[in-house]
Amino acid sequence: MDTLLQLAIGNLLSPMVLFFGLGVAAGWLKSDLAIPEAISKGLSLYLMLAIGFKGGVELASNGVAGTIAVALVLALALSFSLPVLAYALLRTATRLDVPNAAAVAAHYGSVSIVTFVAATGFLGYRAIPYEGYVVAMLALMETPAIVTGLLLARRSKPAGPTASRSPFLSREVAREVFLNGGVVLLGGSFAIGWITGDNGMTVMAPAVVDPFKAVLAVFLLDMGLLVGRRLHDFRAVGWPVVAFGIYMPLIGGMIGLLAAYAIGLSLGGMTLVAVLAASASYIVVPAAMRVSLPQANPAIYVPLSLAITFPFNLIVGIPLYHAAAQWIAGM
Amino acid sequence: MDTLLQLAIGNLLSPMVLFFGLGVAAGWLKSDLAIPEAISKGLSLYLMLAIGFKGGVELASNGVAGTIAVALVLALALSFSLPVLAYALLRTATRLDVPNAAAVAAHYGSVSIVTFVAATGFLGYRAIPYEGYVVAMLALMETPAIVTGLLLARRSKPAGPTASRSPFLSREVAREVFLNGGVVLLGGSFAIGWITGDNGMTVMAPAVVDPFKAVLAVFLLDMGLLVGRRLHDFRAVGWPVVAFGIYMPLIGGMIGLLAAYAIGLSLGGMTLVAVLAASASYIVVPAAMRVSLPQANPAIYVPLSLAITFPFNLIVGIPLYHAAAQWIAGM
Amino acid sequence: MDTLLQLAIGNLLSPMVLFFGLGVAAGWLKSDLAIPEAISKGLSLYLMLAIGFKGGVELASNGVAGTIAVALVLALALSFSLPVLAYALLRTATRLDVPNAAAVAAHYGSVSIVTFVAATGFLGYRAIPYEGYVVAMLALMETPAIVTGLLLARRSKPAGPTASRSPFLSREVAREVFLNGGVVLLGGSFAIGWITGDNGMTVMAPAVVDPFKAVLAVFLLDMGLLVGRRLHDFRAVGWPVVAFGIYMPLIGGMIGLLAAYAIGLSLGGMTLVAVLAASASYIVVPAAMRVSLPQANPAIYVPLSLAITFPFNLIVGIPLYHAAAQWIAGM
Amino acid sequence: MVQLYRKKRIDIVVEAARARAIIEMIQAVGAKGYTIVPDVSGRGNRGVRDEGHLSDVFRNMLIIVIAAEEIANLIVEQSQPLLENYAGIVVVSDVEVIRDEHF
Amino acid sequence: MVQLYRKKRIDIVVEAARARAIIEMIQAVGAKGYTIVPDVSGRGNRGVRDEGHLSDVFRNMLIIVIAAEEIANLIVEQSQPLLENYAGIVVVSDVEVIRDEHF
Amino acid sequence: MVQLYRKKRIDIVVEAARARAIIEMIQAVGAKGYTIVPDVSGRGNRGVRDEGHLSDVFRNMLIIVIAAEEIANLIVEQSQPLLENYAGIVVVSDVEVIRDEHF
Numbered sequence A, B, C: 001m002d003t004l005l006q007l008a009i010g011n012l013l014s015p016m017v018l019f020f021g022l023g024v025a026a027g028w029l030k031s032d033l034a035i036p037e038a039i040s041k042g043l044s045l046y047l048m049l050a051i052g053f054k055g056g057v058e059l060a061s062n063g064v065a066g067t068i069a070v071a072l073v074l075a076l077a078l079s080f081s082l083p084v085l086a087y088a089l090l091r092t093a094t095r096l097d098v099p100n101a102a103a104v105a106a107h108y109g110s111v112s113i114v115t116f117v118a119a120t121g122f123l124g125y126r127a128i129p130y131e132g133y134v135v136a137m138l139a140l141m142e143t144p145a146i147v148t149g150l151l152l153a154r155r156s157k158p159a160g161p162t163a164s165r166s167p168f169l170s171r172e173v174a175r176e177v178f179l180n181g182g183v184v185l186l187g188g189s190f191a192i193g194w195i196t197g198d199n200g201m202t203v204m205a206p207a208v209v210d211p212f213k214a215v216l217a218v219f220l221l222d223m224g225l226l227v228g229r230r231l232h233d234f235r236a237v238g239w240p241v242v243a244f245g246i247y248m249p250l251i252g253g254m255i256g257l258l259a260a261y262a263i264g265l266s267l268g269g270m271t272l273v274a275v276l277a278a279s280a281s282y283i284v285v286p287a288a289m290r291v292s293l294p295q296a297n298p299a300i301y302v303p304l305s306l307a308i309t310f311p312f313n314l315i316v317g318i319p320l321y322h323a324a325a326q327w328i329a330g331m
Numbered sequence D, E, F: 001m002v003q004l005y006r007k008k009r010i011d012i013v014v015e016a017a018r019a020r021a022i023i024e025m026i027q028a029v030g031a032k033g034y035t036i037v038p039d040v041s042g043r044g045n046r047g048v049r050d051e052g053h054l055s056d057v058f059r060n061m062l063i064i065v066i067a068a069e070e071i072a073n074l075i076v077e078q079s080q081p082l083l084e085n086y087a088g089i090v091v092v093s094d095v096e097v098i099r100d101e102h103f
């Protein structure tokens, strides 16, 4: 069992985190280093396809245990309920109004795929296995939080005649929730991995396994550039909200950890579920909120989940949740 | 020798076809899953470069047999003549007017590179070898059909004074025919593979061999998205024309198969020539037709070759032509 | 020891140079073959990241010799001083006015990363090792020449009242010089390679080592397309300037070679430093010149370094400098 | 000389998240066509909008409509409630076109 | 104040396959320049045109020309036969520019 | 009917290397916003400009500003020295907008 310090240093000195740091520095200093948007989107699709496919193959080769149904229900429960906690904290500890608090809350019930992928990289580096179906949990956790967020937002009085126009879950948002590109690709690749199993893996491995960590490192460079450019948006967000972006993942992570422990996941699985609960969406939920909760300000929720919670989880959170999982598992 | 059923199921459960199906489903359900256009073009350039290079290296290591010249003449003959048959069928069995029938016919004399590549993937999965120079046949078959299509279109009376303006083969179309990007890349990579042989392969293999099938699977996901979004265009096309999109590949495939058998190709080679004859272009020929036969409606020929013939060949055609090739070879 | 002829032929028949030739031919013939810009930029970022990372790992495993500081000083000295020589030649042998001569001169003090990478491919093909820190020299040589170029341009009288507005090194140019994306990525990857060493290499190798040469070949195809399309810009440049685009790399290459020999670099290192001194920038310096020396005509300096010096170095220069290095090393 | 007909041109710059609603409105009021420049950045009351990366949340679109005056008026009017809470501007100008029946 | 000169602005939205012919015509009638927005989508008489993928068959381009009135008239006239069988619109408006001789 | 206010629209096509300076000027003279079409090609006095690849040296941008007349005049005037030695044109036209205070 590694000490927390060893874990932290090992994480800090991995190419993944270093490339992220390079990106942050370059973005912060306004270097003109930029990865073309198409490449960046392509890399992110690659990560979803690869992580989904590998999860499916893993599930196929290890068989479906009884735990899986429980785990999937847990995932849904976490995504639906975490925003309630987040909302309560935000309304208590910050000055955000109802729509903004609801919108931010929705982000923290959902997940960040890249944080998850970075955590699998962290585990892979240490040869720690995890249950393949955790990937299915990831897919399931992406969107339920959006529904909770919108329900929470209803608490504000609809202002004026236009409010009546937008139904609770418009067709557009429903599509965002159920047919979101990320969810479809992740879930679909998972299913294909499950169906084709090891035969499929023979075909896909040279692309989805071998270069996976290196692609992740390059993607993190790009994430770093984005984060670095948004670091100055901090001030607009306000310190109480920034603080929320740090303690909410800690709280969420611990809840996820205990829940995962309760249903009997392995060390790797516990770490990953903690990461899922701790991480916040910065692609899917912002898009859904912009369409269905336009009163909420994207200049608050995007920098918060992208420029604060994401780096925090990547650098501090992952080794921390893992150390906590080791500690619980070792009890 | 596999039974047709085994072949069909094996094909259906390959990652390639499953990713294609995922794409079709996502596109049909209007998911916002989308692969950036630049990535999609990049993947298609990759497939052409890889298939061309591998064909050239194969030719270099197996030497130039006497058959090759015969095979190349056969390729030209097929591409020039198949549109005549297609045109006759269309004018008999559908209500398409002269320019539209001629435009559609041109597509079926030309080829679909992705269908060809998928067929090589199908063969590779079963470790069935094929003659390297079939790739040269592919390159040669892309464009002659355009010339035949334009000749067939001349049968319609030029209407009005503007008709006289467009010469038969304008400079623009001639360039499309002879210097089309796909043809140049395919032919050029083939030549480079031939020249550099096994030395070249050592350099290129980690990119063009190892991840090839996985890249193909991702590309087919993208093709599926396109097809899924175009599935509703069916109705505009009309059922007699849709039917043509199914029986024409069967007829073309059988002609290709017999011709390949006649010149003595191997089992793999026969399958691939059948696929070439059966498949229809959906990139090169549409672009050429739009420039030189503007009276023909792209909303007919693009969905027909892309949303009907392409999936039919991918899912049903390839295993079917292969089974037929086995049957003929076994006689 | 290979003869010059063998080296030249081996270089000519490598997939890298052949794909470049294919691109030149296709571009020159106005084929519509085109690699999407995002892919092209992505490939170039890949090459910088890979070459930087590998250089850093190499340095980590071989340790820091005393030579390294000397080498870095040499790099700076070459980049600062070569433009002075280039400027003198241009003002003597061509009709370029002060700003144009200064702008062109700046390009030849800087370097072409792709030429450098092609040279490492050339050495790799022959299993000739080189010092990892040559990559750091590359990074250091990119931008000092810009400063010299701007100083040389000061020799022309500022014309009119607007001239006073642009300070010598504007904030924009300073950022271009010090925080240029290429420099940051190259230097950053170098540092990450150095820090993570062999552990890092295990993670990154499947992406940055295995497919490296193949990616380079594809990138050279794209470079060829650009060059081919610009070949006709020759005439606008004028023959005396075109001649400069050939003899300046020969002169620079020899200076680089002797300097590298003087500080005791290996055969591979000497070849690479010669290539650095011989090559001319066609991305970083043009962008900087356009901002800070707008009187100079980009239709002169871009085709000169891109369409003349770059192909010359790629095809003739690299084997030539290597042969010369062998000769000197063998003395 | 070709006969020209007077029409209105409406340029709408709007954040991507709202573009679909605007386009549906344009069609609903009877405009016969529109053109979209899919990827523009900009600055307005709501600050800089140019973060194309990651999501469309900070991206604008430019929608151009040529229409008869009555339809143009409808578009202008109905765009107002749709733009509440969203970044966007609406600009009207006079243009001439050739085929009257086409617009 | 800077002196302004009246010119015509012509916006042509046309399918990509026809753009080359239109641009050749613009130069042939003597316009001194043009600007191209390479990738626009849209809807008109010929239905939705926005399938950028795969081929340019369903893609539009926007071509902008600033020219003196006589040249603008020529462009409008000569664009008509060129647009037969192709998706495309031509829109004319009044603009002012600074350097007269430049256009 | 919605009340419309007369403004000026300024279209500036300029090489990418100069866009930053132009935008800084636009803000300095007090325009409340602008829109950028980031990637246009074209032809003018300085020849064809469409080599997007490799560097921005041969790429244009289109900048659109809606502003009150006085500010528009300032933009036109101050654009002139900034465009010396650079490829670029400035085009002014009349437009109408809804919210007066917004521009």
Ligand SMILES: Nc1ncnc2c1ncn2[C@@H]1O[C@H](COP(=O)(O)O)[C@@H](O)[C@H]1O
Residues within 6 Å of the ligand: D013, D014, D041, D042, D043, D044, D045, D046, D047, D048, D049, D060, D086, D087, D088, D089, F031, F032, F033, F034, F035, F036, F064, F065, F066, F067, F102, F103
């Ligand atoms: N004065 C203006 N001129 C041109 N474009 C503008 C102007 N004001 C706003 N815009 C565009 O409209 C978008 C939304 O503006 P706003 O709602 O004011 O934030 C901005 O991001 C710009 O792209």
Ligand SMILES: Nc1ncnc2c1ncn2[C@@H]1O[C@H](COP(=O)(O)O)[C@@H](O)[C@H]1O
Residues within 6 Å of the ligand: D031, D032, D033, D034, D035, D036, D064, D065, D066, D067, D102, D103, E013, E014, E041, E042, E043, E044, E045, E046, E047, E048, E049, E060, E086, E087, E088, E089
């Ligand atoms: N009324 C309109 N307003 C703006 N753009 C239009 C309009 N009608 C057509 N267009 C554009 O012109 C293209 C061709 O139109 P059409 O020839 O009518 O199909 C369409 O795809 C649109 O991009």
Ligand SMILES: Nc1ncnc2c1ncn2[C@@H]1O[C@H](COP(=O)(O)O)[C@@H](O)[C@H]1O
Residues within 6 Å of the ligand: E031, E032, E033, E034, E035, E036, E064, E065, E066, E067, E103, F013, F014, F041, F042, F043, F044, F045, F046, F047, F048, F049, F060, F086, F087, F088, F089
């Ligand atoms: N007459 C014109 N109409 C439309 N755009 C033009 C015109 N003249 C120039 N441009 C655009 O402005 C850019 C710079 O023009 P110039 O400074 O004349 O080279 C060109 O590359 C075109 O994009």
Ligand code: NA
Residues within 6 Å of the ligand: A082, A107, A108, A109, A110, A111, A252, A276, A277, A278, A279, A280
């Ligand atoms: Na979460």
Ligand code: NA
Residues within 6 Å of the ligand: B082, B107, B108, B109, B110, B111, B112, B252, B276, B277, B278, B279, B280
């Ligand atoms: Na065919």
Ligand code: NA
Residues within 6 Å of the ligand: C082, C107, C108, C109, C110, C111, C112, C252, C276, C277, C278, C279, C280
């Ligand atoms: Na140099």
